[in-house]
Amino acid sequence: MKPIKPLLAAAALAAAPLVQGFELNSSDIQPGKLIPMAQVYKGYGCDGGNRSPQLAWSDVPAGTESFAVTVFDPDAPTGHGWWHWILLDIPSGVRELPSGASNPAAGLAPAGSIEHRNDFGTEAYGGPCPPVGDKAHRYQFKVFALDVAHLDIDPHSSPASVSHMLKAHELGVAELQALYRR
Numbered sequence: 001m002k003p004i005k006p007l008l009a010a011a012a013l014a015a016a017p018l019v020q021g022f023e024l025n026s027s028d029i030q031p032g033k034l035i036p037m038a039q040v041y042k043g044y045g046c047d048g049g050n051r052s053p054q055l056a057w058s059d060v061p062a063g064t065e066s067f068a069v070t071v072f073d074p075d076a077p078t079g080h081g082w083w084h085w086i087l088l089d090i091p092s093g094v095r096e097l098p099s100g101a102s103n104p105a106a107g108l109a110p111a112g113s114i115e116h117r118n119d120f121g122t123e124a125y126g127g128p129c130p131p132v133g134d135k136a137h138r139y140q141f142k143v144f145a146l147d148v149a150h151l152d153i154d155p156h157s158s159p160a161s162v163s164h165m166l167k168a169h170e171l172g173v174a175e176l177q178a179l180y181r182r
Contacts, residue, residue: 021059024143024174028053028099035139035180038099041120041129046182052085052102052125057095057143061171064092064145068166073128075137078119083159084139085125086116089150116153116162128180136181145171 029035040048055069067090076082085102087109094110101108102115102125109115120126130137146169153165 022057022061022145022172022174023059024055024057024141024176026053026055026141026176029055029141029176029178031176031178033178034136035128035178039127040180041127043120044129045132046127046129048127048129050125050127051100052097053141054099055097055141055143055176057174060092060095061145063147064171065149066090066092066146066151067094068144068146068151069097070140070142070144070163070166071125072140072142073130073137074140075130075135076119077131077134080160083119083163084127085118086159086162088114088116088153088162092149116155116157117159119159130181132182134181136179139178139180141176141178143174144169145173147171 028039038049038051039053040046040050042048042050069085069087069090071084073082073084090110090113098108100106115123117123118126128137128139144166146166148169151165151169153162
């Protein structure tokens, strides 16, 4: 009888989207560094600028039909993390979001893209605002390369449901992780 653990590990590797070179960068957010006040939430005792960061991605997977961008805090004291931003249906030709793309008045979001409800209950970027005195939280900025041009998602669905749909259609994921504490 063959050992099960190596077979399970091989199956997990085969299912993972291994995309050489797919990369996410930002002029506003630096990997492993503290997030600047311009990107910190304004509310719940935080007094940041709540401005979505500039994000740029490169070396996208072949067959990409659209992109999605998410920001997630796995350290939030909710038992399931906290969704800070979900931007869907970004056209496949887009490779960058300017700083402030989440501000509808600025008109900087890519044409056709849709902001989905985050855990603040808004359809916008909501920056970091962890509890006072808590350890530094990790904020995972991700861009998903997707195999569909449009995700058919109910606008009232939970961020967790959106995450499930992203996983079902991902060709690859690029991530930048930064920190924040207060």
